[in-house]
Amino acid sequence: MLAYIGLGSNLNNPKQQIKDALIALNSAADVEVVSLSSLYRSPPLDATKQPDYLNAVCEVNTHLTALELLYVCQNIETEQHRVREKKWGARTIDLDILIYGVQVVASKQLVVPHPEMMNRAFVLVPLAEIEPDLKVPILGDIQELIAKIDVSKLVKL
Numbered sequence: 001m002l003a004y005i006g007l008g009s010n011l012n013n014p015k016q017q018i019k020d021a022l023i024a025l026n027s028a029a030d031v032e033v034v035s036l037s038s039l040y041r042s043p044p045l046d047a048t049k050q051p052d053y054l055n056a057v058c059e060v061n062t063h064l065t066a067l068e069l070l071y072v073c074q075n076i077e078t079e080q081h082r083v084r085e086k087k088w089g090a091r092t093i094d095l096d097i098l099i100y101g102v103q104v105v106a107s108k109q110l111v112v113p114h115p116e117m118m119n120r121a122f123v124l125v126p127l128a129e130i131e132p133d134l135k136v137p138i139l140g141d142i143q144e145l146i147a148k149i150d151v152s153k154l155v156k157l
Contacts (some may be wrong), residue, residue: 002034003069004130006096006114006123007056012052015039017080018091022058024076025095031064031072037126039157042154050090054157057098057126068102070110075099098123102137113137 005025009017018039026033036113037057043051062069073095080093099112105112117123118139127134134142 001062001064001101003060003062003066003100004098005058005060005069005073005095006098006117006126007058008053008094008096009051009088009092010019010044010051010120011092014051018054018056021076021093022078024079025058025060025072026114028076031069032061033058034061035059035130037129039153040126041157042121042122043126044090044151049123051097053122055126057123059111059130066097066103066105066110066112070097072121072128096123098127099136100136104137108119118145119149121146121149121154124149124153125154125156 001004005019008019008097022033022036035058040050040055042055061128064072077093077095096114097110097112097118100112105113113136124142128146131142136142136145139145
């Protein structure tokens, strides 16, 4: 199964945090990172004082279920000392399953496609870099989704 995972960090050397998360993902049983976008810098979603984020998207090939992949992502976040103090707060690493094949998942633990991805330039632009002709389940064509949002604050590194 091909899945796309968003990575983000704005604490403790964000570039290294993303690199470490990618290595951990690729080292996980039944997960292989097959492509990676460029890094992008973006401002925090809320107006609080915190550093800008670095974001990327990777494509993985996996035999895990969506929920099993979620647990792998959460374990990596724990290993990298992710602290969940408040929504949209600063973090060492954030791993979000954006798309899991053509499946639609709606459970207490996981919603896929990611419920906010259509509003986030730091998700859509790197995703389109990997797969420019992607059709996102339920949401539609990736290029049409990008055309509907403001990408002016996103900086490709």
